Amino acid sequence: MTRSTPFAVLPACAGLALAACTSPSPADGPTDGEAVRQRAVDAQTAQRRTGAEVQDSALNRVIRTVYLCDNGERLSVDFDNPRDMATVRNSSGEAVDLFREPAAEGLWYRSGAHELRGEGLLATWTADGREPSDCRAID
Secondary structure, eight states: OOOOOHHHHHHHHHHHHHHHHOOOOGGGSOOSHHHHHHHHHHHHHHHOOOHHHHHHHHHTSEEEEEEEETTSOEEEEEEEGGGTEEEEEOTTSOEEEEEEOOOSSSEEEEETTEEEEEETTEEEEEOTTOOOEEEEEOO
8 A cells, every 4th residue: 555645746736836827928018008008908998897787786785985074074874785774873983774765866865863865975964953964975
């Protein structure tokens, strides 16, 4: 009975791993500015997602946005699109869950005395009967 050691397999596997990890030689790269530009465009085009893929990704996950408001408040909002909810956390860590309302344009979430409405980077935050505050997405 011959006993094999893991080291007996190592040279064959190492050769395969190295072959898979080798990169093209510098001589294979583009040689002029136009070729470099075209290679960059081709790389970006290959990674671009379709509009349907972007929409599906946004509709089926939680998206976090940070808003800075005119009253100095900083809001961190987790938009939970699959559940039609948003969780708003203020600067002091207090959180409130809001539910999506039908809006002609933009976003509208509310629950009791709290409301977040907006479009694009701008939103209006209303909390606990205070005056509404204009906010801008910063992240």
